[in-house]
Amino acid sequence: MEGRRVSDSSLTTSYVMMPEDANPAGNVHGGVIMKHIDTTAGVVAFRHCRSNAVTASIDSIEFHYPVFVGDLLTLKACINLAGKSSMEIGVRVETENLLTGEVKHTASAYLTFVALDKAGRPTPIPKLIFDTEEQARRNREALRRRDVRLAQRAREG
Ligand SMILES: CC(C)(COP(=O)(O)OP(=O)(O)OC[C@H]1O[C@@H](n2cnc3c(N)ncnc32)[C@H](O)[C@@H]1OP(=O)(O)O)[C@@H](O)C(=O)NCCC(=O)NCCS
Numbered sequence: 648m649e650g651r652r653v654s655d656s657s658l659t660t661s662y663v664m665m666p667e668d669a670n671p672a673g674n675v676h677g678g679v680i681m682k683h684i685d686t687t688a689g690v691v692a693f694r695h696c697r698s699n700a701v702t703a704s705i706d707s708i709e710f711h712y713p714v715f716v717g718d719l720l721t722l723k724a725c726i727n728l729a730g731k732s733s734m735e736i737g738v739r740v741e742t743e744n745l746l747t748g749e750v751k752h753t754a755s756a757y758l759t760f761v762a763l764d765k766a767g768r769p770t771p772i773p774k775l776i777f778d779t780e781e782q783a784r785r786n787r788e789a790l791r792r793r794d795v796r797l798a799q800r801a802r803e804g
Contacts, residue, residue: 650774653782656694657725660687663745664718675714680740684708684756687722688736692760695726695734696772699763703733704796706757712742714753719743725782728789732769733761735789757792 660683668679685702692700714720721741728735740754764770777783 650776652776656691661721673716687724688758691724696762700760703759703761712751727785729775
């Protein structure tokens with residue numbers, strides 16, 4: 648199977664936050680942002696493996712700043728690691744106040760997706776090709792996070 652480059656699947660998406668995304672005070676629900684994170688990461692995973700892929704786990708997410716109705720939410724997502732059938736996708740979420748132009752780093756998330764064959768079983772995926780030192784650094788960090796996840800799963804049985 649031919650390898651794929653990080654840039655082959657990377658994705659940036661933006662959404663204007665609307666009243667239905669928020670509570671009556673105008674604060675956007677965390678779950679709305681999490682859904683955008685999951686959807687954006689899913690597209691990256693599909694692009695890398697070109698098969699069905701499901702979310703196996705999401706590492707803990709912290710929201711550093713509130714997001715309000717009218718803000719522009721931008722999600723920058725790329726694949727950090729390709730295992731046998733699993734992929735770690737990193738998503739950086741930024742919020743732009745469209746009136747002032749101020750941009751804030753709202754959250755970052757790491758998700759693991761698993762590629763599935765037509766019978767719903769984990770299936771092999773293409774190897775990952777790195778073109779930049781930054782991509783290689785992200786891969787080294789992702790390998791460490793995967794070790795932590797595997798150790799945690801082993802402890803939980
Ligand atoms: C994710 C899922 C396919 C894993 O199935 P499984 O039979 O346990 O898979 P395996 O133990 O053979 O592991 C397959 C790969 O997934 C990885 N994996 C499995 N569970 C994981 C988890 N909780 N977190 C991170 N990676 C996980 C393994 O490390 C392995 O990676 P590798 O192939 O790159 O080495 C299965 O648990 C599942 O279908 N879960 C539901 C997913 C879903 O529907 N998500 C949407 C929200 S409901």
